[in-house]
Amino acid sequence: MSVTIVNARIFTGGALREGAIVAEGGVITRMGRTPSPADEVIDAHGNMILPGLVDMHVHFREPGATQKEDFHTGSRAAVAGGVTTVLDEPNNTPVIDTPAALKQKLDTIRGKALVDYGVTVALNDHNLDALPEFERLGATAYAEFDELGDKPTGLTDAGMLLDAMKAVKDAGGLLLMNCREAEIVDHEVARLRRVSRNGLLDYNSSFPRVAESVAAAKRLLMAESVGVRAHLREVSTVETLRVLGALKGNVTAEARPDHLFLNEEDSAHLGPLAQQWTPIRGRGDVVELLKALSAGxxxxxxxxxxxxxxxxxxxxxxxxxxxxxGIPAVETMLPLLLTEVSRGTLTLPRLVEATSTAPARILGVHPRKGTIAVGSDADLVVVNPNEEWTIAGEELHGKTRWTPYEGRRVKGRVLMTLVRGTLTYDRGDFRGEAGQGRFLKLETH
Ligand SMILES: [Zn+2]
Structure with missing residues (x-):
């Protein structure tokens, strides 16, 4: 099966170039001015083609909470948002912290995904010995995870965290670190609940800024001392950015869209719809975070x-x-970022680097993923950068039909998404087959 996309402006080699892309067997085999004949021809009508997004942080909720989402509905939302590869979180029921749970999860989700996927394992104080087995099963990354509800397996103990870093390094794995000093947050939550402070802003203040920056500093210093491959997530405050500037070393850092596109002042009326694990921060943080994203x-x-x-x-x-x-976010991420590009506050090359190329590198799947080049997977998103539209929860494609961005005008729309050469999303219609998404282990091992 071959496919040719013609009349495109292709983001390749760091810039947009006019031409055509030819893919055979899911892989890009030719790019250039003159298209060659193919089984399927797609006319991009002069729109932009970007590499499919590689989203390193999704909760597709399977197994255990499929009333919220499942691997099929989650991947529908993903392709509608231009995302072609995801890394799924381990706070399932059961929690993915044993080889048996990992195996069961892989069996459960097989045959459901439209996008390629990796899975993260939750590290705790009794499963470090199992790391070689997790690796053998294809675990993509390890998260120190303290949002497990009734099974708190977080690494609040610094000695334990250091052990975990050493174990992940020895296994050759990737560690996902959270910026949350649990002892501070737990203390604040208890204090606020005691005096019946029950609003969104109370919730937000239960996770003080210093609980983020202290946790970030501690982890950056520890990761450097161990030499583990590590990625710091949910960076949201000016103070954490200062810490990153001083101590980043070889660690990579990640921001969430809601920290870039919502602020506490504007979102207070949303109540639980703007309630996030690491809370929404202030206007000043939003401005500085976008600058830090632009600067790399x-x-x-x-x-x-x-x-x-x-x-x-x-x-x-x-x-x-x-x-x-927690909020649904996979489908709205790219349009919100494209809106910043149209405003001139973010460049297109930085957008592509931050959402596709860098995550693919971090996950060890670049250049197969994260770039448009001959030999790479034909994971492609066709985007109209000039189309203005209004985000509406009812029109989203995941299982839950709400969004904190309800009514927001954005500029930049996903028209089509191809997963390894298969047209999977086409202006609101879904094609492709459940189960076409492959486990990333097949890509890397
Ligand atoms: Zn999360």
């Missing part, structure tokens, strides 16, 4: 797509501690 101090953007049903969020209007933090 923040390497990547990942959605942290973490949907909950409206029914689950509802109690949070009365008492924020009764609703779960």
């Amino acid at each position: 101090l923040v390497d990547t953007v990942a959605s942290d797509h973490a949907p909950h049903t409206l029914e689950e969020k509802q109690p949070g209007y009365k008492n924020i501690w009764d609703s779960p933090p």
Whole structure:
């Protein structure tokens, strides 16, 4: 099966070039001015083609919470947002912290994904010995994870965290680190709940800025001393950016769209719909985070797509501690970032680097993923950078049909998404087959 996309402006070699892309067997075999005949010809009508996004942080909720999302609906939202590869989080039921749970998860999701996927394993104080087995099964990354609800397996103990870093290094793995000093946050949550401070802003203040920057500094220093491959997530404050500037070393850093596109002042009325694990911060943080993304101090953007049903969020209007933090985000990430490009606050090369090339490198799948070049997978997103539209939860394609960006005007629209040469999303229609998405292990091992 071959496919040719003609009349395109292709982002390749760091710039847009006019021409055609030919893919055979899912791989780009030719690029140039003159298209060659193919089984399927797609006319891009002069629109832009970017490499498909590699989203290193999604919660597709399977197994265990498929009322919120599952691997099929999550990957529908992904391709509608131009995302062609995802890394899925381990806070499932059961938690993915044993080889048996990992095997079961891979069996459960097989045959459902439209996008290629990797899976993250949760590290805790009793599974470091299993790292070689996780590697053998194809674990893509390891997260120190303290958002596991009734099974708190977070690495609050610094000695334990150091052990975990050494174990991940020895296994040749990638460590995903969170900027959250749990002892501070737990203390603040208990204090606020005791005095019945139950609103969104109370929730936000339970995760003080210093709980983020202290955790980031500690982890950057420890990761450097161990020499583990590590990635710092959910960077959101000016103070953490200062820490990164001083201590980043070889660690890569990630920001979330809601920290770039929502601020506490504008979002207070959203209540639980703007309730996030690392809370929404202030206007000044948003401005500085976007600058840091532009400058490359923040390497990547990942959605942290973490949907909950409206029914689950509802109690949070009365008492924020009764609703779960997290928002759906995988489908809106690219249009929001393209809007910044149209405003001139972010360049297109930085957008592509941060959402596709850098994540592919970090995951060890570049240049197969994350770039448009001969020999790379034909993971492609056709974008109209000039189309203005309004985000509406009802029109999104995941299982939950709400968004904190309801009513927001954006400029830049995903028209089509191809996953390894298969046209999978086409202006609101889904093609491709459930199960076409491959486990990344096949790409790397
Ligand atoms: Zn998350």
